[in-house]
Amino acid sequence: MAAKDLIENFKAGPSCSICLDYFTDPVTAKCGHSFCIECLLQCMEGVDATLTCPECRQLIQISSLIPDRDLQQLSTSRKRRRHRLLQSMENLTTCDQHGEKEILFCEEDQKVICESCSLASEHKDHQMILVDRAIDKYKAILQEHKNRLRRKQEEIKSRLEKTIRIMNSYEEHICVLEQSIKDEYKEVHEFLENEKRLHLQLLKKETRDKEAKNQQKKAKILQQMKLIQRKILNIKENMVKAPVELIQGMKSSMAGVEELLQEPDPETGPEIWTKYRITGFRKMLMSYFRDITMDPETVGPHLTLSEDLKHLKCGIPDDNDFGALGAQTFTSGKHYWEVELDHNIKWEVGICQDPFSRRGNLSISTDDIIALEGFRFGKNSLVWGLEDDDIVSEPIEKLGIFLDYEEGHVTFYNVTKEILFIYCSPTTVFEGPIRPYFCLSSHIEDPIPGSLIICPKSN
Incomplete structure (x- = not known):
């Protein structure tokens, strides 16, 4: 189908038989015919004149007219679709071989082509869609991936906050363990003082080791967030590019998304602390x-x-x-x-x-x-x-x-x-x-x- 025919195809459909254009504030009479409310009222002559249906000439009572919201929504959608198609025609590239507007997108070859190219043997039986439909489709795909990445980002953010809370709780854990060690050594007096000092040193070392381990977890989580943010930014940049560049750059935009989404989450389980043996x-x-x-x-x-x-x-x-x-x-x-x-x-x-x-x-x-x-x-x-x-x-x-x-x-x-x-x-x-x-x-x-x-x- 030629580009002109495609545009004319959008003219077909619901339209007012009076203004011969898309409906504006359509109403439906008892006879079943629909018109723009302003168009229908203009058919009245005089304040007390009767109003008859322009289609079947049946008498119409103004109070019996029913606003048709579905018809209004359909007309608005058709207007918007036709307007977008006209705009896309202005931005379309021209086929070097046939001199026609490249209005179609071959999904198998991931390439914009003209109508004549679509009839060639190399594109036979390929799935073709209008360029503007391809743009909508791939924008939706990119939007979905962006949403998934953002959800993943929120999950990682939550795990980061949990890891930080665990790290912040170390001071409390250290105080409890130090107090228990001190209280027990108090009962056996001076000859265990050296062992107490040794155990406190071991506890501090264990604390540093656990802090270092959780710092590594934190760094890994932050790295995940950084990679995801970078990919989101890349998708945003591609989404605002020219339509043809957008769809032709889909492979680059989606590269690495699944790997980021499937990367295993860092463990943030409970800490297990050493139980210290107290001699004697x-x-x-x-x-x-x-x-x-x-x-x-x-x-x-x-x-x-x-x-x-x-x-x-x-x-x-x-x-x-x-x-x-x-x-x-x-x-x-x-x-x-x-x-x-x-x-x-x-x-x-x-x-x-x-x-x-x-x-x-x-x-x-x-x-x-x-x-x-x-x-x-x-x-x-x-x-x-x-x-x-x-x-x-x-x-x-x-x-x-x-x-x-x-x-x-x-x-x-x-x-x-x-x-x-x-x-x-x-x-x-x-x-x-x-x-x-x-x-x-x-x-x-x-x-x-x-x-x-x-x-x-x-x-």
């Missing part, structure tokens, strides 16, 4: 060792207690939790005991406000309990405290519990050949007697019954 610390804790037994009257259902009141075992597999309290109560001082956790799927060990002294019965509230809870899966364990944050993932076979009544906190340790700090509860003002607390559960799918053993001092 367990020996100091053992000076506060208490021989703990369980109170048989507090043992929950489905639990069995050994004759020495130290070995607690689930009688049958059950998904519920069952607890017991220690027979000893504490109202002051420092106290330490250890518990072997065997192969329990789930356990909870700590201290509890004595319910008998507070309420006169065994009713225990969760607010009365300060405990460390663990869950075993395979050869690993998850452990968490009051804040519900994962604390340690290595298996715990023996747990040490240290109660400092006056200071108002409970500290938990992983007891191996050395002793490793796990968690310290927030400071609490204890009121009244405190008892050791134990809780077990055995899952139905686990054939091994859950159990725990309170360790004697000789162990």
Whole structure:
């Protein structure tokens, strides 16, 4: 189809039979014919004259005229399309071979051609579209890629902000770890001062290493953002070029976009800090060792207690939790005991406000309990405290519990050949007697019954 025919083709379609042009504010009469409102009103002669349809001559009531928004929108669209085609005709290049305007774009060859070229054998069966349609199509494609890149940019920005927040939180982590190390070394006095200094140096080095690692993550994220911004700028520059340059430069514009979108995201997971072994610390804790037994009257259902009141075992597999309290109560001082956790799927060990002294019965509230809870899966364990944050993932076979009544906190340790700090509860003002607390559960799918053993001092 020739360029002139293409333009004339846009003239065809919805038009007013009075002005023979596209509709302006079209209305539709009851007879079904549509006209521009101004054109129709001009057909009236005199104020009281009747109005008849110019098409079928039926009587028309002004009040019965219905504005046709769909027809108005269609006419406006056709006007705009025709106007753009006329403009594009002015900017089109001329074919050197045929002297015709190059109004078509061959999508297979990515080339603008004239109508005569489209009939040649080299373009036979190729998909042809008008140049202005090609411009719209490829602008839409570029816009979509730009939007995707911007979304990717926002995601990376969010990860950068998260990484910066992690880095900013180092000061708090350092303060907590330094304080825990200082407090523990305070108990063993001067002969551990050198080791304390060494551990603080190691902590600072670990902090610098983690900062350096996160600086690398930050640099990588910033580099990703820089590459994406550069590609967005390149696309913007190509989008404002002349139409022919725009579509012929599509390959260059889209180069590398998918690689940027598919580049893996830098990891921003939680930090794992080294647990420092304190020489001789367990020996100091053992000076506060208490021989703990369980109170048989507090043992929950489905639990069995050994004759020495130290070995607690689930009688049958059950998904519920069952607890017991220690027979000893504490109202002051420092106290330490250890518990072997065997192969329990789930356990909870700590201290509890004595319910008998507070309420006169065994009713225990969760607010009365300060405990460390663990869950075993395979050869690993998850452990968490009051804040519900994962604390340690290595298996715990023996747990040490240290109660400092006056200071108002409970500290938990992983007891191996050395002793490793796990968690310290927030400071609490204890009121009244405190008892050791134990809780077990055995899952139905686990054939091994859950159990725990309170360790004697000789162990």
